[in-house]
Amino acid sequence: MRTLYQFAISHYCEKTRWHLDHKGLEYRVVNLFPGLHRFKTRRLAGIDTLPLLQDDTTAIGDSTRIALYLEETYPQRPLLPADETQRSQVLELEERFDRLGVHVRRWLYGQLQNWDSVMDAMLRVYPSAFGLRDLLRPLLIATLKKLYGVTPERIAKSQLEVLAGLELIETLSDGDPARYLVGDSLTLADIAAAALFAPLFTPTGTPWDGIAGFTQETQAFLDRLFARPGGQWVLRRYAEDRDRPSR
Ligand SMILES: N[C@@H](CCC(=O)N[C@@H](CS)C(=O)NCC(=O)O)C(=O)O
Structure with a gap:
């Protein structure tokens, strides 16, 4: 099970959705309520912001860290040049x-x-x-x-x-x-x-x-x-x- 915790209108969350969609990865979206989201983000990843991706047992926060994780874990349709x-x-x-x-x-x-x-x-x-x-x-x-x-x-x-x-x-x-x-x-x-x-x-x-x-x-x-x-x-x-x- 892959879950993206997000705010619907966050452009950082959109960046992560785009990465996931580009790689053809299935995920469910959970919209956390602003403010209350911190209970979840702190518990899962020790951070205050969304997006946060839970991929099986791995929880990763920050859209850039998520991007690098996705590139490393799912090499299909790479978004980092070989050069x-x-x-x-x-x-x-x-x-x-x-x-x-x-x-x-x-x-x-x-x-x-x-x-x-x-x-x-x-x-x-x-x-x-x-x-x-x-x-x-x-x-x-x-x-x-x-x-x-x-x-x-x-x-x-x-x-x-x-x-x-x-x-x-x-x-x-x-x-x-x-x-x-x-x-x-x-x-x-x-x-x-x-x-x-x-x-x-x-x-x-x-x-x-x-x-x-x-x-x-x-x-x-x-x-x-x-x-x-x-x-x-x-x-x-x-x-x-x-x-x-x-x-
Ligand atoms: N550098 C972070 C920035 C993420 C960010 O600023 N998220 C905002 C929503 S656009 C957030 O979660 N704000 C809630 C808060 O700071 O409590 C990333 O790339 O994920």
Whole structure:
């Protein structure tokens, strides 16, 4: 039995789902409730965050560690190049985009004027428990803002990081949305970049599809990102390399 413990709208969890799906591995998804998830993650892996993969008797937390575990344990459809130089480049990029995921999340949360659609996407996977789930919305919003450092200064810095990340995608792909970041096939670097940027571009069928609540100014900014080769690159990876975008 293989179990992925997750939050439905976490882009780090999406990264792990993508790895599992790419390798054709069967798994069940268990959506843990935000906050309460820590009882499980601490007990199984001594960490506070999701995703967490339980593969038979092995529990692994952190999407990068899970990715390396999957590559080592399930060699089919490899996502790490055999060539040593390319392999190091992929591992470095994977870590870089992993760090960028923090900025994507903070920037996006920082733009929301209205959290309704995000809360809907986040909470619809849990039972309503006689309305208790929805009563917790204000507490959850305040906790997320605090946990992820959603303050004006940090949002501004995260915007610069987001732009730098998109430029990196454009440089590595030579401005061509059809090209992969390293070599001629999909690698861990592509999955990390596409999954962690996906909440900005809301590919069809993903948990972020339908998220709204931005100012006109933010929407115009997002539209400009969308039109760039980097935005088109993310959408192209989803269209061509992601079979099962929602779980
Ligand atoms: N570096 C970690 C980051 C994972 C992460 O930040 N997960 C968030 C959800 S997007 C989380 O579990 N937050 C809950 C918490 O910190 O309590 C990874 O790659 O798995």
